[in-house]
Amino acid sequence: MTINLEDLTGQLIEAAKRAGADEADAMALQGTSVSIDVRGGALEHAERSEGTDIGLRVLVGQRQANVSASDTSAETIQVMAERAVAMAKEAPEDPYIGLADPSQLAKNWDVEALEIFDATPEPAPEALQADAAAAEAAALAVDGISQVQAASAGYGETRVHLAATNGFSGAYARTDRGTSCVAIAGTGAEMERDYDGDGRVFQSDLRAPTEIGRTAAERALARQGAKQPKTGAFPVLFDERISSSLIGHLLGAVNGAAIARGSSWMLDALGQDVLPKGISLIEDPLRPRVSGSRPFDAEGLATRKRAIVDDGVLTGWTLDLANARKLGLESSANAARGVSGPPSPSTWNVALTQGKKSRDELIKDMGTGLLVTSMIGSTINPNTGDYSRGAAGLWVENGEITHAVNECTIAGNLRDMLRSIVPANDAREHLSRVVPSLLVEGMTLAGQ
Structure with missing residues (x-):
């Protein structure tokens, strides 16, 4: 009925x-x-x-x-x-x-x-x-x-x-x-x-x-014969399947609820460089044929395209009406809600500027390091951005994939990691989060 x-x-x-x-x-x-x-x-x-x-x-x-x-x-x-x-x-x-x-x-x-x-x-x-x-x-x-x-x-x-x-x-x-x-x-x-x-x-x-x-x-099959990598500082390439998690941490840190609470490692970052120059993070809730699109938010405000990060610079927070009022700002039309709770800020479709090189070209460029294809668990300090996650993937030696890797931990600080990312050109355009593979230099690997 x-x-x-x-x-x-x-x-x-x-x-x-x-x-x-x-x-x-x-x-x-x-x-x-x-x-x-x-x-x-x-x-x-x-x-x-x-x-x-x-x-x-x-x-x-x-x-x-x-x-x-x-x-x-x-x-x-x-x-x-x-x-x-x-x-x-x-x-x-x-x-x-x-x-x-x-x-x-x-x-x-x-x-x-x-x-x-x-x-x-x-x-x-x-x-x-x-x-x-x-x-x-x-x-x-x-x-x-x-x-x-x-x-x-x-x-x-x-x-x-x-x-x-x-x-x-x-x-x-x-x-x-x-x-x-x-x-x-x-x-x-x-x-x-x-x-x-x-x-x-x-x-x-x-x-x-x-x-x-x-x-x-x-x-x-590619994951067979996996072994622990050696401990040290190496470049890490986040595969496109999991690279959006890095951008997800950024989106969480610029969420107006976290900013209003004063519990974000991006608290003082407005107007500062948070990504490399030339890289932007664009939210567009009006993209056709994409799961995150919507004509209005949960408070009836018209959704619109905006640059969360423009040419590397953080331009604003993700806000609903209540958190906008707390901060003395205007809502960014990002209120989300279910039937059982009040509105709260959330992002819709986002897209990170893609690079000019393929993932394979970045593998050649990284020399020796880790291509991460899956992650488990996480320890993220919401106030400092300190980052630590269990990881598995493929080891790269002299620009070539040599064997599978598991049982290791990758660690760094999200502020430093995001400012050093090198994007590939392999993002899938139909996803709500369009994020390519991302190369991060100098992360700490804990293995054998």
Whole structure:
């Protein structure tokens, strides 16, 4: 049964007013997800979920409270509103909370131009199973692969509607389709595993499952015979699959919530060089066919393209309304929320300036060092940026890959690391984080 999400948010807002709220905003989400796992060519697990979730935030003076439910009956909505108002009256005052002024609200957006919804019919479970089975078979067909740990395919559709007492009302829908495979090479103590996968908004853009299975197998084989590297200072090349984690640390450090708390290693970096000259970090929530695109944020403000870092220089923080008010600034239209909590700052699509050289050319340039293809665990000091992570990958000697490496730790300081990055030109343009392989000079490796 199709539920009108606009009607639901309207009912939530009206119930909040009747219960005594001064202001309120409401969110309704309707989602469908299907996932299929295959093992040994046969169906191992199938799961489908459908549901509608609603959330209400009420403000009584400068106090707020949030409630959520998955029951959309009129009785539940009324009880939600009454409980939310009662909770808000007991909450501590916050001088910075509040809805957007009507003059700030998004108007006349074009959801169709974003291409975040694929109108192609939902794939049948048999089609998803066939994709997962094809990925598994392709991996097992590669000589040296002993088993496939997991081969999966899935589909999801989400519809969102947001409304508030300031007059905002907006909706959009998005889809996602994915295939993944984890292959294992060798047996016993010599087993090594690796993966490949692809996720797209449009099913027609998805890579072939046979390619995904074959790539997972080749990556697993490349990790055989791994040994610890020697301890010392070496250049480290972060493979494109995991390089976005470095940029993720930067994005976390310039998040307005961390800045307002005073707990960020980027606290004093505004207007300073944080990346090499010539390198920018651009956020663009309006990129078509990308999972992170959206026409407005969770507070109804129009999203827009901005330079987080421009020619190496940090230009601003990632802000929602409350944190912007704390800092005496304007929101960057980066509020995100779920049904059960208030808005908080988050980034949308970001892209780092790509370099002119390929990953293979950077491997030649680095001489002797480590190409990192996977990482586990992390110790990141949020106040100093000190960085330490477990890593595995491939050892490079005199510009050539010689053998696999595991059981080592890489360490450095994020401020220094980011200022010295050398980007390759291999970023995948369809991802929400477009970050190429990144070479970092002089990191500390702890091995044997």
